[in-house]
Amino acid sequence: MNKRVTIKDIAKMANASVAAVSMSLNNRPGIGDEKRRKIIEIAKKTGYQPSLVAKALVNKRSYLIGLIIKDISDHFFAELAKGVEDTAKKYGYSTILCTTDGNSKTQEDYFDILCSRGVDGIIISTVVAEDSQIAFLIDEKIPFVCINRIPLIPSLKKKAEYIIMDNYSAGYKGIEHLWKLGHDKIAIITGSLNASNARDSLKGSKAALKKSGIKIPKRYIKEGTYSYREACLICERLLKSKNPPTAVFAHDDNMALGAREAILRSGLAIPKDIALMGIDNIKTGALAGIELTTISQKKYEMGAMGVKILVNRIEERVPHMVEKIVLDAELIIRNTCGYQMHGYRR
Amino acid sequence: MNKRVTIKDIAKMANASVAAVSMSLNNRPGIGDEKRRKIIEIAKKTGYQPSLVAKALVNKRSYLIGLIIKDISDHFFAELAKGVEDTAKKYGYSTILCTTDGNSKTQEDYFDILCSRGVDGIIISTVVAEDSQIAFLIDEKIPFVCINRIPLIPSLKKKAEYIIMDNYSAGYKGIEHLWKLGHDKIAIITGSLNASNARDSLKGSKAALKKSGIKIPKRYIKEGTYSYREACLICERLLKSKNPPTAVFAHDDNMALGAREAILRSGLAIPKDIALMGIDNIKTGALAGIELTTISQKKYEMGAMGVKILVNRIEERVPHMVEKIVLDAELIIRNTCGYQMHGYRR
């Protein structure tokens, strides 16, 4: 930080009071036209840039928002972050990137830091079961919106604003698709079951299983914690078992890719020998040679909408009502489930 | 922002002056042990969190760093950002995510905003030829370090700290590898030639071409601007031409993936019919079925080291010398160039 020109310098140069300068620069009434013009001119000439930190201190508005995600190198979060940052920028906010790596303590630290920094609001996409931390935000009255995951505790869920995909439907549609293609032996690799999205997807899948009258052994359902590595291991074990599945539905694309590695290494062909599907629709899944069938998540849009809601709350330009948005889950049929080979069989 | 407990509240409760509270909380000498203990205890009990914005105003230290990149949804930048954020967090800094989408005006705006916010330093990975904006940073005396790209203007380059890969060597090694595998008709898809990395890679490739005595037609070298789409188009045209290349060396993996799409769509097999290589070593390239031969970029490490250098500069704990780090370019042989098929032929 350097000795930059301040409001005081300009006041001196313009032969005016600092209040006059402040008001001129902020388009407040109460300043004569000529004086105002002069002040603005000097400000421009000297390249004056207001100190956002001083402004934040007096206005209690930092124009800063915190973005809390698990891992920016994960394609899902990267797209989300892009939507957030683009939109924040459009509204005049800067975004502080906060990465928790799934660590609850790190997240808690970040909440403290963000509050200390006086952020105007927070976007959170890492909410898990134990998230009493959400209660802290409500207490502190700092606006926040949850993306992708929401609090499980009903009292918190009620108060939280959020925007998520219909994960239940996503879980349901995946099974339905595989069932229609003729599969009965479907394995499910779930996300981290301490999170709402993973739970909802699982519920949906189970409902679809029931609806279609499929019975699968318990061991066909494993918690993959949204990890590539973990899903790869799980799938490997499944394939080696005496009664392996003919389809695997991973509840996100990263895990589907992990499962894919296990399948390919075992010498099986996709979709000829085994079907594979994911959720999220990350870019990599669309690549030739991968062409993963999946359920679309509007990652960028969720980020963008999240900020919009947040800004509305911060600036209170909109009559207050807690917004809860659930986006449709859309099936994206590519080549890993065999639809192009033979179409639906039932 | 809410009425949180302040230093003043604590002073009142502890029956002390605000100065005493400040000094106690900051471990400054000049306070009696007992009083200090009492103050600290009250602070803890009330959950006092200092206002970082007030601190920033008086200390001229925000513990904020700006990260300027092109696109967070690009895997290269995402990994870089991860290294930056992780390391910044470790040193007690928060990072403001600034995405320019390659737009020079956006970048300029961000420089202004970051200065207004009083960031302590900036990490930039978007420097291009015209970047007189770097001069602005030097003028304002705000510490910065360039990652991946550096200023082309010698006077600026001299003053800038940076950490980059040896792009010349990367460009060289790629050609060398293809040449050893027996290729003479090698097409090169370059990055954005207004950036140092793209220029250096190209120089390296040309040098290798010369060294190995290969002569390629002008039209074999095209500027792909680091864009998947663009590279795909370029490659498509190349393949349709009367004398198509037998190898394409894209100067980043994104472009290599774009070229791959064109190749696959044209019905050719990789590496049987045509060789393909990239630079960067993004995760997607390692996936089964892709297995892109490439040159490794230490994305995370560059981000991490960049922050380390930046913090050293900010905190001046290290004797000042302008650090310029050039990392080795390491060839990563996977399956897209045919090495496993027949090894080197010359």
Next chain:
DNA sequence: CTGAAAGCGCTTACAG
């Protein structure tokens, strides 16, 4: 319309 003052939450000299 205009200027001087108080204050945002903190820290740093500076007297006692």
Next chain:
DNA sequence: CTGAAAGCGCTTACAG
């Protein structure tokens, strides 16, 4: 060792 004051850069009442 301790307290009162001045100041960081800005804005907002509040008198003239």
